[in-house]
Amino acid sequence: MNTAQKGFTLIELMIVIAIIGILAAIALPAYQTYTKKARFTEVVLAASSVKGKVDVCYQTRGQSDPAAVATSGACATPDSVGADLAGAAAAPNVDSVTYAAGVIKATGTGTVDSANYILTGTDASSNGSLVWAEGGTCIAQGLC
DSSP states (O other): OOOOOOSOOHHHHHHHHHHHHHHHHHHHHHHHHHHHHHHHHHHHHHHHHHHHHHHHHHHHHTTSOHHHHTTTSTTSSHHHHTOOHHHHTTSTTEEEEEEETTEEEEEEOGGGTTOEEEEEEEEETTTTEEEEEEESHHHHHTOO
């Protein structure tokens, strides 16, 4: 009586393990970058909440001297625009949010490599609003 052996050879098992190892080496860094980007959205949203307050202030008070309102006038401080910086920075991945003279800076915690997101408002007097330029270390790190 001949019975056929059933199962996998050692070579077949080693090939499967090698394939799993290669897939894990590619997927793990991509997943870590994805999670950092997802966490950094809290930092962007924190800056956006302050940006909305500055926009409203600029549009309601910026008619007399549009170029100076956000940088040195009626909308130059957090109190003048009604921004709650402590509330904006209350998210778990946000370390701090600051606003001064048309520049909003939101900084992330260590979970997002302490990257920062900077919005700089400049006057676009043709339509009575601010134009926001994005900057910060998050761009070089690929987080925003």
